[in-house]
Structures are given as C-alpha cells and as structure tokens.
Amino acid sequence: MKYITVFLFVLSLVACKDATKTYSSIPEDVTGVMTQNNELHPGKIVLENQCYICHNPEASESTMIAPPMIAVKKHYISVETTKEEFTAALVNWINDPQQEKSKMPGALRKFGIMPYQPHSEETIRDIADYMYDNEIPQPAWFEEHFQKGHGKGMMGKGMGKGKGKGKGMGKSQGEMKNMQSAYEEVPAIYSEKGMEYAMGTQAILGKNLLKAIQKTGTEGAISFCKEAAIPLTDSMATVKNTIIKRVSDKPRNLSNAASREETGYIAAFKAQLATGSDIRPITKRVNDLVYFYYPITTNAKCLQCHGVKERDIEPSVLTVLSQQYPEDKATGYNVNEVRGMWRVQFIEE
Numbered sequence: 001m002k003y004i005t006v007f008l009f010v011l012s013l014v015a016c017k018d019a020t021k022t023y024s025s026i027p028e029d030v031t032g033v034m035t036q037n038n039e040l041h042p043g044k045i046v047l048e049n050q051c052y053i054c055h056n057p058e059a060s061e062s063t064m065i066a067p068p069m070i071a072v073k074k075h076y077i078s079v080e081t082t083k084e085e086f087t088a089a090l091v092n093w094i095n096d097p098q099q100e101k102s103k104m105p106g107a108l109r110k111f112g113i114m115p116y117q118p119h120s121e122e123t124i125r126d127i128a129d130y131m132y133d134n135e136i137p138q139p140a141w142f143e144e145h146f147q148k149g150h151g152k153g154m155m156g157k158g159m160g161k162g163k164g165k166g167k168g169m170g171k172s173q174g175e176m177k178n179m180q181s182a183y184e185e186v187p188a189i190y191s192e193k194g195m196e197y198a199m200g201t202q203a204i205l206g207k208n209l210l211k212a213i214q215k216t217g218t219e220g221a222i223s224f225c226k227e228a229a230i231p232l233t234d235s236m237a238t239v240k241n242t243i244i245k246r247v248s249d250k251p252r253n254l255s256n257a258a259s260r261e262e263t264g265y266i267a268a269f270k271a272q273l274a275t276g277s278d279i280r281p282i283t284k285r286v287n288d289l290v291y292f293y294y295p296i297t298t299n300a301k302c303l304q305c306h307g308v309k310e311r312d313i314e315p316s317v318l319t320v321l322s323q324q325y326p327e328d329k330a331t332g333y334n335v336n337e338v339r340g341m342w343r344v345q346f347i348e349e
Contacts, residue, residue, distance in 0.1 A: 043130025046123055054264040057137035061145060065261035067107040070138045073131050075103045087128035094124050112284025115268035118275040186290055190346060191283045194292025198342035201236040201244055205229060218304050219320045226324055241347050248340030252330035269295035270338045292344040298333045306333045
C-alpha cells in the first residue's frame with residue numbers, strides 16, 4: 001500500500017492537541033506493529049499524523065526542519081534507560097522545551113528549540129510507549145550521518161528494535177553537559193525586540209488599513225493591501241535594521257507563502273491557540289542569523305476579507321479579491337484563528 005502522505009499532512013495541521021482515538025487505516029508495513037485488536041498503536045498514530053510534519057523520516061538531510069525521531073530515540077535511550085525514565089524525559093521535554101533539558105546539542109545548534117506542543121500527558125506517554133518498544137522509520141541517510149557524529153560503536157544493527165538499545169549507545173551526564181555548553185542560547189533581548197518590531201509593524205499596517213476602509217470601503221482597501229502593505233512593512237524593517245515579513249500557510253499574495261519549516265511553526269501556533277495555551281514566540285539562531293516568529297490572528301474586521309465566503313465576505317469584495325489575487329488561499333477563517341505569522345530576521349551589526 002502507498003503511504004498516504006498528503007492525508008496525514010492535512011490531519012497534522014488541525015492541531016497538536018490530543019485527538020479522539022478514531023484511527024484511519026494506515027498501512028501496517030510503515031512500522032510493522034499493530035495492537036492485538038487490529039487497531040494501530042495510538043503513539044504510532046500521533047507520530048505519523050503530527051510529529052512527522054517536522055520530524056519527517058522521508059525527508060532528505062538537507063531539507064529536514066527537525067531531527068528524525070530515530071535520532072531522538074538514540075539520544076534518549078541507552079542500554080540502562082528504562083521505559084519509565086524515557087517517558088519521564090519525553091514528558092518533561094515536550095511540556096516545556098528548554099535548551100538545558102535537551103540531550104541533543106547538535107540538533108539545537110542546527111534547528112533551534114522545538115516550538116511548544118500542547119500535547120496531553122497521556123498522548124506523550126503513548127508516543128514514548130511506542131517509540132521505546134518498536135522500530136521506527138529511519139531516513140536512508142541517517143546511519144552514515146550518525147556514525148560520523150558518534151562512532152560506529154554506537155550504531156548497532158539492532159538499534160530501534162525491541163527496547164531500541166544498542167551496545168555502547170548513550171553518553172554520560174558529564175559528556176552531555178559538555179556538549180550542551182557548545183550551544184549558544186539566543187539571548188532574550190532578541191525575543192523582546194522581535195515582539196516589539198512585529199507588533200509595531202502590525203499597528204502601522206492596521207492603522208493605515210482602517211483609514212483605507214473608511215475612505216474607499218473594503219473593496220478599495222484590497223488595493224491598499226496589495227500596493228502598500230509590503231512597502232510599509234519594508235520601511236519599518238529599514239528603520240529597525242531588520243528584515244520583517246508576514247508569511248502564511250494559506251497566502252493571499254504568493255510572495256508571502258510560508259516555507260515548509262515555517263508551516264510547521266504555524267501549525268504549532270495553531271495548536272497552542274486551539275488548546276488555550278499561552279502563545280510562545282519562537283526565536284532561533286541559524287548559523288549567524290537570528291529569527292523571531294509570532295502568530296498573526298484574526299479578529300472580526302479581518303473576516304471582511306479573510307472570513308468564510310458568502311457568509312462573511314460580500315460578493316463585491318469576493319469579485320475584487322478574485323481579480324487582484326486569482327490564486328488567493330487566505331479565506332475560510334473564523335475569529336481568533338492563526339492565519340500566518342510574523343518573521344523578523346535580525347541583521348547583525
């Protein structure tokens with residue numbers, strides 16, 4: 001059977017909240033394990049429907065936006081690790097991902113801190129139970145990558161089967177602390193400044209948009225957005241010596257389309273909002289650049305152009321939208337939903 005990737009991707013964008021346990025029929029040969037009553041293991045479902053949006057085992061090494069889950073398993077499970085210890089570590093990390101807790105300093109340097117995912121503890125325990133006891137997909141490039149970073153002695157062929165333990169696997173706490181010290185945490189000032197710049201730009205755009213609506217109506221304001229929104233954003237970026245951009249998984253202007261990595265962040269923000277969790281901005285360093293991300297949420301006024309067609313958007317507005325943006329995807333929203341996010345890229349002096 002074919003692995004229904006597109007279907008799983010759509011499901012993963014709904015939310016990272018613990019879902020009701022009505023499972024789709026996913027091929028058994030993906031990971032080779034089914035429960036006795038022929039229902040797929042709940043932890044396997046969460047991995048495939050939600051975790052793999054970022055930890056995709058089919059992605060090439062160059063396109064990964066987070067480490068594959070086999071890497072997580074190998075760093076967190078040693079010969080001595082019990083299932084209870086692994087479960088506790090996973091619960092502790094996912095509930096509050098912080099740099100000092102991680103056992104994967106290389107992944108931190110490359111990908112930054114994982115966005116907060118509002119999973120229930122039961123869901124995390126399901127994930128841990130499945131990962132600990134079962135073999136999980138491994139990217140074709142991973143074995144060579146892992147051997148280069150950790151030595152052949154740590155890469156047993158039996159790794160990932162049963163308890164996933166291999167001879168020599170695991171590092172001492174002292175070794176882990178020394179490795180973590182090599183990771184440079186992004187200073188808090190970047191998050192503070194990123195929020196300031198994003199909210200300042202949003203205020204400027206909102207103020208000018210309201211003026212355009214009052215002056216020319218919603219139809220006329222569409223032209224304002226198309227012609228002035230990006231120049232206004234760029235002018236704010238110039239003043240702040242940054243690069244500021246709005247990106248979306250459902251863009252109106254295709255130049256604002258989110259990358260695959262950014263789509264993952266948007267999905268994380270949607271999950272936080274859907275579960276009533278506090279919104280946590282994402283700040284990460286990539287090589288010598290620092291990026292800040294924060295969601296853009298809808299209010300009642302947004303629905304005039306971004307709401308449900310024929311319910312919130314007037315026919316005349318829909319006509320103008322179709323003329324100005326023939327590939328428009330930015331509709332169908334309700335109040336207080338994530339329709340994109342701010343991306344602030346800091347320019348080092």
